[in-house]
Amino acid sequence: MISKEENLLRSAEILFAEKGFSGTSTREIAKAANVNISMISYYFGSKEKLYEKLFEFRINESLSFSKDIISNDKLDEWEKMVVVMDRYADRVKNLKPFYLILQREQLANRNPVINEFLKKSKKGFLAIYSELIQKGLDREIFTKNPRLEFVHSTVSGTIFTALNTLPTYKEFFEGDEDYEMQYFEEIKIHVQTILKHLLGYEIQQ
Known part of the structure; x- marks a missing residue:
């Protein structure tokens, strides 16, 4: 069961995605969350503060799961890289309103x-990728040391753009649910294929 504060954040998130920040009223947020409008002032102080809190909540959530993966000693650096990337893709897919x-x-x-x-x-995320790449190089799991900026932009940029453009691709190719x-x-x-090349991981396999 989620808290009243999180319920307000999630309800506001959907409305902000649909109507934008300016087009969403506190009354609409309260109605969607099924709470008294005074709860917004109580928990956040204002609509602007609620909006800021939404970003803080989602970003901390994302960084937290990534750090948990980094600390998993059962995975090597490549496996950790794959899990971080997969989880990011899942988040972009499942949290479309926020993104x-x-x-x-x-x-x-x-x-x-x-x-x-x-x-x-x-x-x-730059710090996470930096740590994974350096440890992977030290352990000779990776043979290349690419620019960190390119690793970050490859993962976040490719996944975000691909999923954001999916409705257009689906329409163009007349795709169904299986597509x-x-x-x-x-x-x-x-x-993964691009990262293998950038990191020199595939050469060792």
């Missing part, structure tokens, strides 16, 4: 608090 909001906010660049959360997310399921799984394989 739509995130895309808009990156373009708008209007809220300095949210900009800091976005920087935190990017720097957090969507196959497409989603093949995105992961596609990114």
Whole structure:
């Protein structure tokens, strides 16, 4: 069972994705969450603060699971890289409303608090990839040391764009539900193939 605060965040997330920040009222959020409108002030203080909290919640959630993977001693560095990438793909697929909001906010660049959360997310993943690559090189799992920026942009950029554009691809190819399921799984394989080349992992196999 989720808390009232998280319930408000999730309800607001859907509305912000559908109607935008300016087009969503606190009354609509309260109604969607089935709570009194005063609960928004109680938990967040304002709609703006609720919006900022949504970014903080989702970004901390993402970085937290990634750090848990890094600390798993049962996996080698390549396996950890694959799990981080797979989990990111799952999040983009399953949290479409949030990633739509995130895309808009990156373009708008209007809220300095949210900009800091976005920087935190990017720097957090850069640190994760840096650690994995360095340890993989030390253990001779990887034979190449690519630019960290390219690794990050390959994973996040490819997955985000591919899933964001899926409805257009599906329409163009007249795809059905099976097309969507196959497409989603093949995105992961596609990114793995690129990463193997960038890291020199495939050469050893």
